[in-house]
Amino acid sequence: MNEKPRILVVDDEPQLTRVLRTGLKSRGYDVRVAADGLTALETFGDWHPELVITDLAMPNLDGLELCRRLRKISQVPIIVLSAKGEEKTKIEALDIGADDYVTKPFGIDELLARVRASLRRAIPLVANEATPTVIQAGDFRVDMESRNVTVLEREVHLTPKEFDLLIYFMRNAGKVLTHHTLLAALWGGNYVEQNEYLRVFVGNLRKKIETRASGPRYILTEPWVGYRFDPQGA
Numbered sequence: 001m002n003e004k005p006r007i008l009v010v011d012d013e014p015q016l017t018r019v020l021r022t023g024l025k026s027r028g029y030d031v032r033v034a035a036d037g038l039t040a041l042e043t044f045g046d047w048h049p050e051l052v053i054t055d056l057a058m059p060n061l062d063g064l065e066l067c068r069r070l071r072k073i074s075q076v077p078i079i080v081l082s083a084k085g086e087e088k089t090k091i092e093a094l095d096i097g098a099d100d101y102v103t104k105p106f107g108i109d110e111l112l113a114r115v116r117a118s119l120r121r122a123i124p125l126v127a128n129e130a131t132p133t134v135i136q137a138g139d140f141r142v143d144m145e146s147r148n149v150t151v152l153e154r155e156v157h158l159t160p161k162e163f164d165l166l167i168y169f170m171r172n173a174g175k176v177l178t179h180h181t182l183l184a185a186l187w188g189g190n191y192v193e194q195n196e197y198l199r200v201f202v203g204n205l206r207k208k209i210e211t212r213a214s215g216p217r218y219i220l221t222e223p224w225v226g227y228r229f230d231p232q233g234a
Contacts, residue, residue: 004030005119006047010040010054010066011081020053023108024115037061041069049076051118053111056082056093064096071097075147075160077118081106094200097159100187117188121164137170138231139218140209151209161186162205169219169229178226202227 007029009020017033024031032047034040038060044052052070056063067078080093083104090101099121100114135142141150147163149156158166168185169177179195187197202219210216217233 004028005051006030006032006049007051007053007115008032008034008040008043008047008049010034010037010052010058010063012036012055012058016055019108020111023112027112029115035059037063037066037069040066044070044074044076051077051079051115053079053081053115056080056089064093067093067096067098071159075163077121077160079111079114079118090196091200094161094197095204097161099161113188121186135167135170137173139233140166140170140231142167142170152211156208158205158208161201162208165201165205166209169227170231173229173231176222176226176228180226182226198227 005028007024009017009024009031010033011017011020012035014035017035021031021033032043032049034043036058037054040052040054041061043049052066054063054066058066061069063080063082067080070076070078077100078098079100079102080098081102081104082089082093093101099118102111102114133144135144139152142148144167147158149158149163149166164186165182168182179198182198183194186201187194206216206219209218212233218230220228220230222228
């Protein structure tokens with residue numbers, strides 16, 4: 001039985017995919033490569049990888065559309081690669097469900113660290129029978145096995161990272177959580193200066209769970225510090 005983590009690399013640059021395949025395989029990963037989004041979707045359906053690494057600019061189906069389609073069928077972690085370093089592009093990729101973003105050129109060690117972090121975060125939160133399968137706090141109810149989220153009995157559909165963020169907020173309800181704390185907990189120690197990650201995901205989560213037009217009632221901003229979660233609604 002092959003227990004190596006399966007990683008699908010999607011990029012139309014043969015030289016880069018050769019480097020990534022070699023680097024990942026040498027660290028014990030099982031790797032397959034696709035040169036465009038359509039081929040990647042076919043491989044994904046047949047092979048069911050545990051992580052996808054994809055470029056953005058590709059023929060037939062680009063990386064952003066690949067992310068959108070994958071998010072409709074899977075919670076698999078997605079790391080986006082691109083030569084575009086603009087914040088707008090990063091935000092667009094994160095908005096549609098990517099978990100991480102690496103700007104080309106990058107070092108293989110940096111990418112490997114992000115791969116390890118993404119795979120660790122993908123481990124199911126329900127690790128044993130002692131862990132509750134349902135978390136309930138105030139207006140929120142989360143089934144950890146089905147990943148079903150309801151707010152005031154209204155079902156809310158979240159991306160994997162939005163789900164992780166909500167669970168972290170629920171488990172630390174009432175506490176002031178600094179930007180540094182949230183970034184380290186959700187993305188790892190290498191991300192503690194990446195405040196745009198928080199802006200994107202907190203903003204998206206608010207759009208889905210907040211119900212008051214006058215301002216947030218659940219995820220409250222602590223100016224210059226971070227956020228505080230009130231499951232009862234302020």
